[in-house]
Amino acid sequence: MEYRRGRYSWLLRPFLIVFDLLVINIFALYSLNFNEEDIYFFSNDFFNDKHTLYIIYSATVWFFSSFLLKFYKVYRYTSLFKIASLLFKQFFVYGMAVYAFIGFFRSVNLGAFDVLKYLLFVFAAIGAVKILSYLILKTIRAYLKGNLRNVVIIGSGSGIAELKNIFNRQRELGYNIKASFSDSYDNDTTGNINDSFNFLKNDNSIDELYCAIDELSEKQINEYVKYANLNHCNIKFVPNTSKLFTKRLHTDYYNYLPVLSIKEGSLSNDINKFLKRTFDILFSLFVIIFVLSWFSIILFILLKMESKGPLFYRHKRNGINYKEFYCYKYRSLTVTKETKGTYVKQDDHRVTKIGRFLRRTSIDELPQFINVLKGEMSVVGPRPHMLSYTDDYSKKIDKYSFIFRHHVKPGITGLAQIKGYRGEVESDKDIINRIKYDNFYIENWSLLLDINIIIQTILNVVKGDEKAY
Template identity: 60%
Template sequence: MHVKGRYSWLLRPFFLVFDLCVINILVFLFFNFNDQDLYFFDSSFWNNKHLLFIIYTVIFWPLSAFFLKFYNVYRFTSVPQILSLLIKQLLAYTLIMYAFIGIFRSIDVPAFLTFKYLMLSFGIIGLGKIIGYYGLKKYRSVLDGNIRRVIIIGFSAGAQELERLFRNNKELGYKLLGIFSDKNSELITGTIDDSFDFIEKETGIDEIYCAIDELSEKHVNDYVKYASMSMINIKFIPNTKKLITKRLKTDYYNYLPVLSIQEVALNNNLNRFIKRVFDVVFSLLIIIFLLSWLIPLMAILIKLESRGPVFYRHVRNGINYKEFTCYKFRSMAHNSNSDYEHVTPQDSRVTRIGRFIRKTSIDELPQFFNVLKGDMSVVGPRPHMIPYTKEYAKKIDKYNFVFRHSVKPGISGLAQVKGYRGEIKNDEDIINRIKYDIFYIENWSLFLDIKIIAETILNILKGEKNAY
């Protein structure tokens, strides 16, 4: 039954596509944007304003939804909260709609017709959200689907309230596997120390809820590290509302505050979807407009100077330490010990053309095929060679080193644009690189990715001292 909950990540993309279909189908039925002969492009294909409207909404609807958190509907979200999100998105979309009419001067649209269109569109969208909301509740309570398997550590008043909430509200979709506390109660599964053995043996735990006032600092750190390494969500039940800070995400379960630590943007399914779409589109542009002619050229230049393949393939650790084959243009003599040694300045293994493509980072461009395959992202922590991954893991706090592998590695990253690329000369280099990687993961945004790409291009044009 645990497997039934594994497809919930598809819900937000599904509702996004559903909403886009609703607003675009209805606009086609309500309006004729092509009544006026106002042309903006040479091609009649692109002058079709219904097509322009579809492109326009595909861009601006997700953007407004992202900033207004329109699709952030959770198990404890109430119907009034859903209606509030719907009203905010309606107001934003009204501005988007009139901006389109103003920009393209499509037609003098009657206000009443626009009002009818907006009301019908959001009526259908709102109905879809409500049906989905109650449908999921029924799916959880009747079919035991979309289930979160949880344990509670501690038996404070808040923990007891949470236990009752989980047991008495099946529609929320929580399966309580056990309660661990050093207190005495027939409801308790074992002691706090017993919980570590239970977590090790029990597979498929989704969330751990900890009552802060019963745990020592060591216990808290142990749970945080284990949860991060096992990709389990960990949440805290505070003993006082004074503990709530801006760095912690606070959810209210029937007025009971529950804190989530390390709430990172890329844990959000919609954000991962946005990042993936950006990766695919950006990679396709690079492959079509750059690599389509650069690969044959590089093949000739590389082959003229040395024997061997055009591409260098090497195995690296990706997301969750999954190994994948990373592609680069070959820049060193064939059969050199490139898998085990970093390149150094004036390295004799590097060919003449290799030195140029390494200096300009052209050797990294084939990794856009890795991005298209889904092994990498355009921006993210750089993947290390496997022997170095093991070596660096001994020097870095294990929690932070594992955490940097919770996202896909990137062609470029925040650490690289800040000067930490290439050879690791001392422990301080790898420590600072990991710090930037962690900062990137915790503070990800699409704007940050675009900024890092822009800085990467500027660094290449200026010339990087660590590129050799």
């Protein structure tokens, strides 16, 4: 069970629900000018009033759609991008319902533009208040030290270290680490795991417990669960980040034998495939026509002045379902033959002067929009590896995790790249995190997520990326 504590923040959700219902109905009263003829649907004259019927209908639709879409499920760790996504989804569903209402009742004579204007006003008001309340709470937590959650962290490992880093760095989340216990005796720990039980007995102000599930015994976990239930606080378990815990594995039981299969991700849905492919075609056509058409001519002349070789460099990569294809790039090296272990390193002598600029700005990747148009790649997706690296990495990564990323088309950019995991792989940690972000993207794909990644990629190009060499 999820327990919630706090003085007044719990009132925010009911307030927002009431506010939203008032907005959609008050705006309807002044924006939607139904024709004067009554809507005869019920025998009772009260319900035949056009505005009364719409209020009942709109409130019902709003409650139903917001429940299904989890429109009000916004937490302190929810991102602004997630809130924007919820607003767009709710706007789309509620908008379709409003148009359905007008289409169903023939006596309602309203123009499509008038309805669209009403919907835009409604969601501008609702969106502004929703985002403003979200930002105000973040400000209160970061600067006024209010609306804080007292947390105790149990255990160690990469997952716990990352969690502590998030809590300490992102003050606007409002997590106050009261104590940290671990048998590894780090500098920032309060004591060992046995000490934590005495600490918890004497402190009932704890809101959440975070436990490193890989480090604790079953008996210890049961003790923490018992404490959480008795003291009405939340308990959460943190895996080691080197282990890729995801929702993609589905378990079937053949009698008592568990058999794992790979779940279909968001991009297995035919509608999502169509949306993503349509976006890829339109975006790649725009880049090819308005950028590649003239830029390639200028670059060809500059490259020829510096070194011999073709304008484009093509190299074999693994695509969807491990299918091999030739991936295009602008040539940035003095050599064009691909051999095992030839990832470009920092200050690599093979990189030309123009090539260094191309790689620093990631402009060398632009010809891959040709691959996108051909259907071999997508604008956004997991980056395709060299064939030799695919073989090497698959031996170091959990097989299900590695196979899963090859169930979609590779991308020119991706979530792993904007998070800093691109280019040369210096350690196993680099490839583990790359696969982790790739699989998260596949499981949680949306068109808005693609747009967000593209925008972040452009910003990284402008700012410069230290791993782009």
